[in-house]
């Protein structure tokens with residue numbers, strides 16, 4: 040197939056249990072910019088079951104067209120079924136560019152679609168542009184974010200990429216925007232893999248990627264002292280508790296609270312790292328925070344090379360001091 | 373009897389990687405290479421399943437011959453056999469071409485029940501290989517698996533657990549499947565000294581090397597030629613500049629800290 044036959048910027052809009060994931064709406068804003076440069080349209084693919092309430096949302100966030108598949112078999116995400124459906128949509132609509140939010144589902148789904156279509160795919164992009172030849176320039180941060188790689192897919196179409204969540208701003212929701220809505224039927228064959236159970240994790244009141252202050256702890260923190268974290272948290276508005284990967288691997292906190300390369304990317308106003316050494320994979324997730332502070336008893340900890348304010352000491356002594364001072368500030372003088 | 377194939381990548385230890393600030397390139401000389409960390413967890417999972425259900429564990433790596441060191445380590449950990457998939461024509465492969473090459477090698481191995489990969493590498497970190505290989509083998513794939521609960525050899529089914537952002541999912545699949553696992557799902561065992569010695573003495577018995585022709589791959593689909601993506605340039609991304617005000621803990625330090633937070637309009 041010649042690449043001229045492929046047109047338009049398409050975004051896969053991920054919904055989970057009837058809720059559209061913000062990461063895919065963020066991509067609509069980026070898709071609009073690319074479409075304007077290419078003088079083309081933005082379309083959204085949406086799949087699931089009983090989607091009536093959702094189908095217009097992508098339009099409100101910037102899509103010109105929504106193509107959706109509403110099928111009972113698509114009620115829950117299943118990598119095999121979703122892949123088959125999306126491949127059929129891509130074959131029919133022939134996107135020039137096809138973007139997928141790099142959530143866990145997206146990072147799993149996107150490469151399997153690319154492999155089926157035998158096209159190229161770039162992972163976890165943090166910026167996009169159009170080069171002088173009209174190719175999608177895909178910029179991504181491998182090596183724990185220490186380099187930026189510029190990648191293109193010059194011949195094959197669609198040009199596929201996943202994008203890291205919470206890097207692109209959420210476009211404004213505009214309910215007066217109009218667009219076309221198309222319902223598609225696709226074949227869904229019986230999968231050889233099935234979801235048999237889902238256990239919802241306990242989600243923080245404020246998800247860590249939305250918090251303005253993150254009190255984050257690592258292996259150097261003993262959870263017997265958890266009350267210290269909570270007390271500290273209470274001094275800040277829009278604050279939440281996050282952690283490093285070993286804490287999650289040990290089953291002490293849900294995966295949704297993990298910061299880093301294989302966790303979430305956060306950029307709060309204040310990131311306070313307590314008993315976190317500052318491994319490259321951890322830094323990858325929080326290095327763009329506005330103000331980074333650290334409490335660590337090891338003066339040579341890596342984290343001290345990447346923070347605005349560092350306190351060398353045992354958190355058991357430092358946090359109570361901090362709480363005491365913060366209380367003084369709060370008390371009316 | 374379970375036949376398990378584990379894919380491993382021999383990677384520069386990124387904690388040591390330096391970047392040439394002028395040319396913007398990665399300096400690989402003098403950097404230690406290691407088995408990509410989650411691939412050790414993949415090997416551990418495979419060996420644990422073998423101990424439980426019986427069977428064989430093979431590892432494969434598409435790599436220049438330098439990866440032999442990693443393959444030997446895998447054998448010393450208890451893997452039965454290792455395959456080095458190596459050919460000049462495989463050079464500069466993107467993930468599609470890498471996955472194609474690996475899937476040809478896996479087909480050449482023949483029968484298998486489970487293929488295990490790491491979740492992602494510490495160098496280019498795409499996490500593409502597992503899903504792509506699954507697709508190319510025409511079997512289901514699941515990423516972010518934290519546990520294999522049960523394999524039913526009679527029914528030829530497997531039960532798996534995995535973690536996503538908002539919770540834990542339990543899947544059941546027909547064998548064979550491809551799964552990807554992350555660091556921390558288990559504690560990889562150490563190489564056994566005696567096996568390490570055996571691998572050195574009888575390398576050819578444990579490690580086989582396959583080139584393009586051996587795996588029957590289409591030369592148009594491997595290496596640079598078979599790669600639809602092109603890395604145009606790589607530039608060093610400096611960490612954002614920080615104030616680096618580091619103080620010993622004291623009442624004064626804490627006061628100063630709070631002052632800084634006020635200045636930054638955080639409190």
Ligand SMILES: Cc1cc2nc3c(=O)[nH]c(=O)nc-3n(C[C@H](O)[C@H](O)[C@H](O)COP(=O)(O)OP(=O)(O)OC[C@H]3O[C@@H](n4cnc5c(N)ncnc54)[C@H](O)[C@@H]3O)c2cc1C
Nearest residue numbers: 257258259283284299300301302314315316318336337354
């Ligand atoms: C492929 C891959 C992906 C990864 N992804 C991630 C990821 O997404 N996120 C992530 O966080 N990690 C990730 N890791 C793990 C990462 O490499 C580090 O191992 C991890 O971040 C270390 O966690 P930590 O800082 O909590 O623990 P440690 O490195 O053990 O550090 C503990 C720190 O606490 C300090 N400490 C101890 N006691 C006290 C005390 N009483 N008071 C004050 N300080 C104290 C110590 O000095 C030390 O610096 C990944 C690793 C790999 C290989």
Ligand SMILES: Cc1cc2nc3c(=O)[nH]c(=O)nc-3n(C[C@H](O)[C@H](O)[C@H](O)COP(=O)(O)OP(=O)(O)OC[C@H]3O[C@@H](n4cnc5c(N)ncnc54)[C@H](O)[C@@H]3O)c2cc1C
Nearest residue numbers: 161162379380434466467490492493496497498499500501
């Ligand atoms: C800076 C840079 C950026 C790149 N970005 C992209 C990109 O966005 N898209 C793209 O298609 N290519 C990209 N590449 C090419 C890519 O690095 C190679 O194709 C690489 O061989 C495999 O990708 P990965 O390391 O990301 O593997 P991942 O998919 O992250 O690896 C997952 C698992 O697959 C297994 N595995 C990986 N490689 C092998 C192997 N050679 N042999 C056996 N098992 C293996 C391991 O178990 C590993 O844990 C990039 C290369 C560079 C240098």
